[in-house]
Amino acid sequence: MTALPNQTRTVTLPWMGKEYSELLSQSLTNLGINVQLPPLTTDKTIKVGVRNTAEMVCFPLKPTLGNFIEALDNGANTLLMYDSQGQCRLKHYCKIQEFTLKGLGYDFEMYNINFGNVLPVLQALSGTSYLRILRELFHFYGQIKKVDKRKIRWSHRKPNIGIIGEIFTCCDERINYGIEEKISKLGAKPVNTVALSSFIKDGFFKKTHLPTKTRRYGREAQKYLNGTLGGHGLENISHLLELVDKNIGGVIHLLPMSCMPETSIEPFVNTICRDSNTPLLRIPIDENTAEANLETRLETFVELIKMRGEK
Ligand code: SF4
Structure with missing residues (x-):
């Protein structure tokens, strides 16, 4: 599953809400994964995404692709993308992003993470046990529940x-x-x-x-x-x-x-x-x-x- 040794890995993920993304980044860090979030999304990020996607594609693909480009430019070499396993285009974002970024000449590994594969993917990236990953995921879930309680x-x-x-x-x-x-x-x-x-x-x-x-x-x-x-x-x-x-x-x-x-x-x-x-x-x-x-x-x-x- 992995080609890069984990010591040389710099993992990144696109922004999806500052609090959520930072909490996820913290949990991955707690598992021993070297995470580097992309620079915060700006107009420039969106422009970069727009330039490299189909005009009529739904909007979230554009900033998330822009996030990846900026993270790769900052030294990330492993991309983690959410895959909803649902019926919408989000399910295919990771493939579109990977295809586009390889076409732009970037060298990286891409992982799509979903409800079905979260444990093996995080184990491959961290080298830690399922038990420890599960504990960290429950902790992450508890943290975002607190955020959501406030929002709702x-x-x-x-x-x-x-x-x-x-x-x-x-x-x-x-x-x-x-x-x-x-x-x-x-x-x-x-x-x-x-x-x-x-x-x-x-x-x-x-x-x-x-x-x-x-x-x-x-x-x-x-x-x-x-x-x-x-x-x-x-x-x-x-x-x-x-x-x-x-x-x-x-x-x-x-x-x-x-x-x-x-x-x-x-x-x-x-x-x-x-x-x-x-x-x-x-x-x-x-x-x-x-x-x-x-x-x-x-x-x-x-x-x-x-x-x-x-x-
Ligand atoms: S719900 Fe589906 S169509 Fe709408 S923005 Fe997300 S991926 Fe695109």
């Missing part, structure tokens, strides 16, 4: 604004322009329903990522679809049904441009929000998104929700 918590004092959408866009603060922080600064509480911990838990124990605590909404959500959809389309309908049932102040639907599952559920999201009289703001994100425009739309939206609350 509702406020009793401020208007709550639910966030649903594609996982990378909802979790990575550079990609969504720090939307949670912006909402908080505008005096509302973001309730980000897209939690990495649920994705991991459901991925390990089931084939679909149906929310375990909220089966009722999950069953209801399934009625909108003709079987599995990929990504988090089903989960997002389910989360939305729960949010409107609990009388959320408003909902933001975040999605990368040309995201298949999220564009597919758009009509259902629109109808559920309209029928429950819940304000909805949809924000598609790609390399052409202007932060100032996003801020203006967000300010207006939060103001509207505050006014409705006062009434």
Whole structure:
């Protein structure tokens, strides 16, 4: 499985939310793996990714490829990419990235990591036992659960604004322009329903990522679809049904441009929000998104929700 001796290995992984990525990096380091995260995602990172990917491919491929290029330029020689094992393009990102980067002349080893192969991959990279890896993974899971608890918590004092959408866009603060922080600064509480911990838990124990605590909404959500959809389309309908049932102040639907599952559920999201009289703001994100425009739309939206609350 491995060609590089582990002593000469510098492992990197793309950003997917600063806190999540740093926690994962720390856990890999605890296993004895030499990890070097890429420089934080900037406009330049995205430009590099855009230049080397198909124009119409879904957006997360572009910054993640840009992360890899910048990490390789900084001396990384082993790339770790998440593979959802799902039905969406994320499953194939690692292959597209590997093909593109080899074509650009980079020399490296690539590992796709998923729920089925996490133990052998981490063992190959660290040379440590399954038991120690499992312990570290449980520790990592506990850490991200703490992060997610904070993200999902509702406020009793401020208007709550639910966030649903594609996982990378909802979790990575550079990609969504720090939307949670912006909402908080505008005096509302973001309730980000897209939690990495649920994705991991459901991925390990089931084939679909149906929310375990909220089966009722999950069953209801399934009625909108003709079987599995990929990504988090089903989960997002389910989360939305729960949010409107609990009388959320408003909902933001975040999605990368040309995201298949999220564009597919758009009509259902629109109808559920309209029928429950819940304000909805949809924000598609790609390399052409202007932060100032996003801020203006967000300010207006939060103001509207505050006014409705006062009434
Ligand atoms: S969920 Fe959307 S953005 Fe993610 S891989 Fe699938 S199509 Fe692309």
